[in-house]
Amino acid sequence: MKRAKTVMIQGTASSVGKSLIVAALCRIFRDEGLSVAPFKSQNMALNSYVTPDGSEIGRAQAVQAEAAGIEPCIEMNPILLKPEPAMCSQVVLLGKPIGSMHWSEYCAMMPSLRETVRSCLETLRANHDIVVIEGAGSPAEINLRGTDIVNMHVAEAADAPVILIGDIDKGGVFAQLVGTMELLEPDDRTRVVGFLINKFRGEAALLKGGLDFLQARYGIPVLGVIPWISRLRIADEDSVPLQSPGRRSPSTSELYVAVVKLPFISNYDDFLALQHEPGLQLRFIDDVADLEGADLVILPGTKSTVSDLAWMRREGFAREILARANRGGLILGICGGCQMLGETIEDPHAIESSETVARGLGLLPLRTRFETEKTTARATARPVARWFTDEEFAPEITGYEIHMGTVTLTRSALPAFTIISRNGDATLQPDGAVSSAGNAVGTMLHGIFENASIRSALLAELSRRRGLAAPSGGSAIAGRNTEYDRLAATVRTSIDMDALRKIIGL
Secondary structure: OOOOEEEEEEEOOOOOOHHHHHHHHHHHHHHOOOOEEEEOOEEEOOOEEEOOOOOEEEHHHHHHHHHHOOOOOHHHOOEEEEEEOOOEEEEEEOOEEEEEEOHHHHHOOHHHHHHHHHHHHHHHHOOOOEEEEEOOOOOOOHHHHHHOOOOHHHHHHHOOOEEEEEEHHHOOHHHHHHHHHHHOOHHHHOOEEEEEEEEEOOOHHHHHHHHHHHHHHHOOOEEEEEEOOOOOOOOOOOOOOOOOOOOOOOOOOOEEEEEEOOOOEEOHHHHHHHHOOOOEEEEEEOOHHHHOOOOEEEEOEEOOHHHHHHHHHHOOHHHHHHHHHHOOOOEEEEOHHHHHHOOEEEOOOOOOOOOOEEEOOOOOOEEEEEEEEEEEEEEEEEEOOHHHOOOOOOOOEEEEEEEEEEEEEOOOOOOOEEEEEEOOEEEEEEEOEEOOOOOEEEEOOEOHHHOHHHHHHHHHHHHHHHOOOOOOOOOOOOOHHHHHHHHHHHHHHHEOHHHHHHHHOO
C-alpha cells in the first residue's frame, strides 16, 4: 500500500512564512516529478476557498494545492475556524459549518477531531508521494500543548521530521528559535531536524556566528536563509492584522482604491491582484479620513455582516459612504459588503447575531436573509455592470461564493453579473445589483479580480472618470503560476535541497 513521505513546517510564531514555504516546497517537488499535497489539520482564518465539490477550506491550503498542480480537497484542511464576535468561532468540519462555538465547547470535541485529522492525513498519504504539512502559530505555546491537534501531535501522527522557521525581519530570530526549542518537551524537540531563517534583507554571511551557534547547541543544521521576496502575489494566512503603508499625498497620475478594513474582514486576498497593478494605490483603511480622494471605495467580505455594519456606523464610514454615493462617487460591495449596501439584513435564526432585522445602507435594492445552510460554490459568470466590461466584449469569468445569506432583489435592477454555472451545473441567475445611478455595485462573487479582463475593464473605467489615459494592453501583472515559480526558485536556491531530501527520505 502506497504511503507518502512527510515533512512538517513549523514556526516560532504566526506569520513567519510557514504557508508560503509549504507552497514553495509543493512547487519544487512537483517540478521534480513527484505527486505532492499540502496538509494543515486546523486553520484559524477568515480567508477561505471552495473545493470542486463545493466544500470550504482555508485559502492557504488551496494556494498550496495550486502550487502543487492539483485541485484542493477537504482532506488538506479538515478543520477551519472562522472567528466571530463574542470570542466565538464558526467551526467548519470537513468542508461544512457545524456551528458557532466558544473555545471550551470546541475543546470538548478534541478526541473525535484527532481521529478526523489522522484519517484525512492517511487519505492524502495513500494518494501522493509526499505530503508537506504546515503547523500553526508556535509548537511552544505550552498553554495549548494538551489540546494540540495541529503541531507536534500531527508530527507524531505522521512520524514527520520537523523544520522550524524563524522570521528575521521581526528581529530577534535567534531568540525565537532558541526559545522555541527550550520550551519544547524533550520528545518534541527531537522531532526538529533543521532550522530555516526567513525574510532576510541582508548579506547571509553576516549571520554565520548565529548559525554556527544553533548547530553547536542543538546538533542540527540551519538548512538555509531565505531572502525577503518583494511584491509576491500569492495569498498568505490572515492571522496577523492587515498592514498598509502610510497614505501618500493624492496623485494626479495614480488611481486610489480604498478598501474598508472591517473588524471581521474575510477573503481580503480578493484584492491582491488589483493591489499589484501599476499606477494604482490600494489601501486597507480603518480611518474615515482616508476615504478622501478615493476613486473607488470597496466594502469587502466579512464573517459578521451585522456587527461590521454597526461598526461602520459608529466610525462614521456609513455616513461618508452615503454622502459619497450622493455625489456620484463609486462604491463596490463584495459578499458581506454587497449585503451592507442593500436595504435590509434579516437573521431570523440568529445565525450571526441576536438582531432579527438590521437596516442596510440602502444603496442597492437588495434584501438579505441569513439561512441555516451555507452557500459554497465555484461559479462561472458574465459581467453585466459597465465597470467590468468594455461593452463590446464580455468574456466569461470565474469566481466563488461563500455566504450564509440569500440575497434577492426588492425591485427591478441591473445585476452586476449573470452566473451561468455553479459547481459545474449550468444555471442562469442574476448576481448582486447595480444602483439606478450606476455608481454603486454589489456582487456576491469572490475572486473576480483574479480575472485579467475584470481588472482591465475596471482600470479603464476609473481612468476614464479621472480623465487619465487607460493603461495600454490591459492588466500588466503576471499570472499566479509565474509567482509560484518565482517563489520556488528563490527557496530552491536558498536552502540545502540535498540535505532536505535526505531528511525526508527521498
